[in-house]
Amino acid sequence: MTSSTGSYTTSDLSRKSGDIIAEALRHPVTITQRNKPRLVLLNIEDYERLMRQSDMRAAGTLETMPDALLAEFESAVDAYADSAETSR
Incomplete structure (x- = not known):
């Protein structure tokens, strides 16, 4: 692939690293x-910015939800x- 698109194949990576x-x-x-995006290479500053902006909250289930939050959710x-x- 061409460098103007910012996209390369894994073969390109081994030849033009x-x-x-x-x-x-x-x-x-x-x-x-195999024509599917698999990886993204980016500089450390962009990576660190993305990590700072990412939401680090963990996903859970109703069973693992704290009782107070579950009560608020049910309400x-x-x-x-x-x-x-009432709107019907």
């Missing part, structure tokens, strides 16, 4: 395998159900 790394220092570069669902019934 220096050029691809140099480009990745300027902007993110996509690495494809909100009940209130929504009540308002949906």
Whole structure:
């Protein structure tokens, strides 16, 4: 693939690693395998910015939800159900 798109194949990566790394220092570069995007190379500043912006909260289930939050959630669902019934 061409460097103007910022996308390379895994074969390109093995043949042109220096050029691809140099480009990745300027902007993110996509690495494809079998015509599907598989990896993104980006400079450390962009990576650190993304990590700072990411939401680090963990996903859970109703069973693992704290009791106070579960009660708040149930109240909100009940209130929504009540308002949906009265609007009919």
